[in-house]
Amino acid sequence: MKLYYDLHIHSALSPCGDEDMTPNNIVNMACLLGLDLIAVTDHNTAENVRAVCNAAEGKIKVVPGIEVTTAEEVHTLCYFPSVEAAEDMSGFLKKNMQGIKNRPEIFGRQLLMNSNDEIVGEEENLLISAVNLDIYEVCGATKERDGLFVPAHIDKSSYSVLANLGFLPPDLEADALEITAQNMEKYKEHYNQFTIFTSSDAHYLGDISEKSAYLDDKSKISQKIVEFLCKF
Numbered sequence: 001m002k003l004y005y006d007l008h009i010h011s012a013l014s015p016c017g018d019e020d021m022t023p024n025n026i027v028n029m030a031c032l033l034g035l036d037l038i039a040v041t042d043h044n045t046a047e048n049v050r051a052v053c054n055a056a057e058g059k060i061k062v063v064p065g066i067e068v069t070t071a072e073e074v075h076t077l078c079y080f081p082s083v084e085a086a087e088d089m090s091g092f093l094k095k096n097m098q099g100i101k102n103r104p105e106i107f108g109r110q111l112l113m114n115s116n117d118e119i120v121g122e123e124e125n126l127l128i129s130a131v132n133l134d135i136y137e138v139c140g141a142t143k144e145r146d147g148l149f150v151p152a153h154i155d156k157s158s159y160s161v162l163a164n165l166g167f168l169p170p171d172l173e174a175d176a177l178e179i180t181a182q183n184m185e186k187y188k189e190h191y192n193q194f195t196i197f198t199s200s201d202a203h204y205l206g207d208i209s210e211k212s213a214y215l216d217d218k219s220k221i222s223q224k225i226v227e228f229l230c231k232f
């Protein structure tokens, strides 16, 4: 059986996320596209994850996630086994932010929503700035909460482990790597010891993945990841 996924989607809480990226719009678009499994991965926060999970109840599986910007400005995807674990990480990140406030007129609003798509608040801290935690600390904090740690879009020329550090540190305990679809062929052989994800990094509804990337019994996915994803 194939499980079609998109494990990198931003909601309207990310300043760069379109305001139409509401919990129900994300869920309904993913269902229309025929996906089985999605993850909400806002920058440095999980505060809209619960609303998306509630909106998705009985419709589609949702993995609670966060795209953390490490102190080195490397984007890393952190996936958690429960909403509570993701929210706990979110609280930890909040304590380790630089204290830069959002300027909505420049960066966009950061909308907190409930599962009826109602705006219940706005996040004040600028979520796209780096947290005061290095990549090892973010990885460690994710694992402490039984999460999966996945360096994001490693092939991109900015905000990626390869662009910012120059290499993938061999002692970094990455559970998988994310590579964008356009560079998959170029990179996948080099990193073939890893599980590789490719997701949309959608900031607009129209960017959410078509039914293309999937997990199945035959794909090269570690048992740990299969077990993690099958729980949802």
Ligand SMILES: [Zn+2]
Residues within 6 Å of the ligand: 067, 075, 152, 153, 159, 201
């Ligand atoms: Zn990113």
Ligand SMILES: [Zn+2]
Residues within 6 Å of the ligand: 008, 010, 067, 201
């Ligand atoms: Zn992203």
